[in-house]
């Protein structure tokens with residue numbers, strides 16, 4: 001009996017466009033325009049901050065002004081909220097567009113906002129600078145393909161039950177429709193541990209940077225579910241090479257409309273930004 005060797009194995013990578021190519025060049029992703037545009041790459045630490053969900057116009061404008069002074073360079077202007085319970089606050093909806101417009105004209109800071117479906121994606125693409133796909137929609141492949149044809153950068157959160165490969169394949173769905181501006185966000189995964197809301201997968205940060213040319217940021221707020229854990233996890237993520245952090249902040253954290261228990265005060269945010277910047281300047285990974 002003769003043994004016939006297999007023909008040379010083709011690469012089994014399922015995410016060709018998202019993978020880090022031989023030249024190892026990383027993508028810079030630009031969010032916003034003009035003087036306040038943000039370049040998300042290894043040279044800058046991007047700070048995204050704001051409430052879990054947008055509230056009144058005046059409070060939102062005031063908070064955006066304060067957070068910009070404290071070092072935020074992208075504001076969370078979430079108007080459509082994907083909530084685990086149908087009885088929880090679902091966001092202010094389309095009425096929040098006026099608030100987003102007011103923040104853009106009065107504060108001049110790029111805004112990220114989430115879309116749960118195609119029509120919301122059109123609204124966000126028209127009025128905001130960065131479109132978020134939340135953890136619950138990471139495997140909504142038709143939505144990923146749709147936003148892959150829009151002209152707005154995408155913040156793609158990792159599915160709470162998804163592997164790193166599945167996350168990179170989700171990015172591939174967007175990239176292969178033409179939209180090359182994808183930023184990945186590690187926001188915690190489901191494990192056996194229930195003491196924290198999710199488990200922040202720190203190893204995912206350096207690993208994804210090895211596997212992909214796309215920038216990666218972390219969201220320690222949703223990962224931990226607990227405000228006291230947000231500063232240490234932010235520092236851990238930046239120390240592991242994250243290109244940015246996304247933090248839920250409120251002027252009165254206890255009375256935030258949603259996710260109050262994981263929302264930090266402006267003072268805490270300001271301190272953690274200072275520390276995160278020191279860590280980011282000190283530690284540089286290739």
Ligand code: PEP
Nearest residue numbers: 078134135136157187222
């Ligand atoms: C959010 O950032 O507003 C959010 C809902 O996050 P996640 O999709 O990670 O739960």
Ligand code: MN
Nearest residue numbers: 052248258259
């Ligand atoms: Mn939240």
